[in-house]
Amino acid sequence: KAGVTQTPRYLIKTRGQQVTLSCSPISGHRSVSWYQQTPGQGLQFLFEYFSETQRNKGNFPGRFSGRQFSNSRSEMNVSTLELGDSALYLCASSPGGNSYGYTFGSGTRLTVV
Amino acid sequence: AQRVTQPEKLLSVFKGAPVELKCNYSYSGSPELFWYVQYSRQRLQLLLRHISRESIKGFTADLNKGETSFHLKKPFAQEEDSAMYYCALPFMNNNAGNMLTFGGGTRLMVKP
Numbered sequence: 001k002a003g004v005t006q007t008p009r010y011l012i013k014t015r016g017q018q019v020t021l022s023c024s025p026i027s028g029h030r031s032v033s034w035y036q037q038t039p040g041q042g043l044q045f046l047f048e049y050f051s052e053t054q055r056n057k058g059n060f061p062g063r064f065s066g067r068q069f070s071n072s073r074s075e076m077n078v079s080t081l082e083l084g085d086s087a088l089y090l091c092a093s094s095p096g097g098n099s100y101g102y103t104f105g106s107g108t109r110l111t112v113v
Numbered sequence: 114a115q116r117v118t119q120p121e122k123l124l125s126v127f128k129g130a131p132v133e134l135k136c137n138y139s140y141s142g143s144p145e146l147f148w149y150v151q152y153s154r155q156r157l158q159l160l161l162r163h164i165s166r167e168s169i170k171g172f173t174a175d176l177n178k179g180e181t182s183f184h185l186k187k188p189f190a191q192e193e194d195s196a197m198y199y200c201a202l203p204f205m206n207n208n209a210g211n212m213l214t215f216g217g218g219t220r221l222m223v224k225p
Contacts, residue, residue, distance in 0.1 A: 056211075
């Protein structure tokens with residue numbers, strides 16, 4: 001079965017712009033989680049969506065938001081981009097109950113200039 | 114707050130040597146812990162989890178509650194083990210859900 005698909009793979013944006021990243025989970029998986037990976041901070045949890053509802057949220061400013069659609073596909077949006085938002089954004093899907101069934105996507109590398 | 118610490122950013126060993134990647138956590142209850150691996154140009158993937166007590170690719174990890182550690186071990190390292198390794202602890206709160214606290218990662222380099 002197809003894995004977790006993230007689009008686009010690479011993105012270059014200018015400070016102040018906004019960006020939307022997309023994640024298509026494994027078929028049948030209802031939970032989608034987002035992580036930010038940077039050399040300095042490592043992997044940090046952004047938020048998790050389950051059945052179109054945000055179930056958990058990490059410690060990120062309100063500029064970071066997301067949503068999930070009825071087909072479980074998820075998008076995350078970052079508004080008013082800052083240089084420090086440059087990172088690899090990873091999406092992980094799982095059947096839903098807990099972290100044990102996590103499957104990660106390849107990520108979207110966002111560069112803010 | 115729960116925390117996962119991997120004290121070594123880089124671990125370099127020769128092929129055939131034993132490997133131990135250290136992971137310490139802070140959590141007051143009975144944790145579930147994972148090791149994830151990221152090979153070059155590949156996605157992050159689950160290597161093993163504490164609850165299953167399995168051995169994957171020759172790696173094992175034992176939970177030591179007294180020392181709050183979950184070190185990853187392999188008796189004989191192979192060149193193909195070279196990768197980035199992350200220890201992870203699920204968020205433990207009242208919400209159901211999928212959230213992991215990751216350690217900072219250790220890059221393992223196995224030299225020929």
